[in-house]
Amino acid sequence: MTNKRKSSGRDSESDHDSVDSSKRNLLKGASIVSVAALGTTAEKIIAQESADGTGGNTMISREALEVLTAEEAENLEAICSCLIPSDENGPGAFEARAAHYIDKSLASHNKSSRELYMVSLDAINRYAKQTRGQTFHQLINDHQISILSAVQNGEVPGCSPSGSEFFNLVRNHTIDGTFCDPYYGGNQNFVGWDMLDYPGVRLSASETDVARGANLEPNHQSAYDHDTYTKMASNIAMSKQGRRGDA
Numbered sequence: 001m002t003n004k005r006k007s008s009g010r011d012s013e014s015d016h017d018s019v020d021s022s023k024r025n026l027l028k029g030a031s032i033v034s035v036a037a038l039g040t041t042a043e044k045i046i047a048q049e050s051a052d053g054t055g056g057n058t059m060i061s062r063e064a065l066e067v068l069t070a071e072e073a074e075n076l077e078a079i080c081s082c083l084i085p086s087d088e089n090g091p092g093a094f095e096a097r098a099a100h101y102i103d104k105s106l107a108s109h110n111k112s113s114r115e116l117y118m119v120s121l122d123a124i125n126r127y128a129k130q131t132r133g134q135t136f137h138q139l140i141n142d143h144q145i146s147i148l149s150a151v152q153n154g155e156v157p158g159c160s161p162s163g164s165e166f167f168n169l170v171r172n173h174t175i176d177g178t179f180c181d182p183y184y185g186g187n188q189n190f191v192g193w194d195m196l197d198y199p200g201v202r203l204s205a206s207e208t209d210v211a212r213g214a215n216l217e218p219n220h221q222s223a224y225d226h227d228t229y230t231k232m233a234s235n236i237a238m239s240k241q242g243r244r245g246d247a
Contacts, residue, residue, distance in 0.1 A: 067106040078137040091191040098177030101186030120166040123158030
């Protein structure tokens with residue numbers, strides 16, 4: 001996969017670096033308003049497609065879901081796309097399949113958050129219908145961002161444990177799904193790692209690799225593509241199952 005942010009022109013590199021810096025600042029806790037500013041062009045496209053009824057962000061609804069209902073998944077995917085939007089400079093949470101990661105995680109390591117998602121997604125969707133007359137994922141992007149701002153500010157009733165806490169939860173999970181190891185269901189085609197210029201998992205590095213540092217070409221490999229790591233993970237899982245059987 002070609003990194004969309006790389007260019008031979010110095011001015012272009014400077015512009016892309018500015019965008020990359022803004023997206024990295026998002027990961028440090030930016031509000032929904034500043035997040036929205038990162039994807040202005042994409043938002044206009046999404047808004048037009050939504051108004052025409054031709055929006056394309058329905059990938060997760062065509063997949064087998066582990067925990068979420070179809071409507072929950074569509075609304076969550078729209079939320080993720082608002083939090084880390086795609087634009088002309090590169091992909092975002094939608095392309096990384098962050099919502100797919102979240103659905104998968106709610107059946108495993110994030111299962112304690114399942115009820116929070118069920119209650120809060122219903123509250124957000126109900127608020128969207130009451131204030132905008134449509135389900136959340138059907139709204140144009142500007143209206144979606146307005147509602148998420150209200151969630152973040154605690155102005156949407158019914159979110160659990162509170163609007164601001166659920167906003168922080170889903171934002172953190174969206175970040176996880178965008179930048180995790182693809183083995184866990186997100187970061188499809190390594191788009192998140194490319195966004196951060198992360199060269200990928202390496203079990204060893206030559207002197208040449210170390211010298212190249214951030215200029216090292218990405219290998220687009222999951223940790224689980226390495227036999228050593230896969231066997232180690234399998235042994236740990238078998239050990240845990242053995243301890244459960246002895247209990």
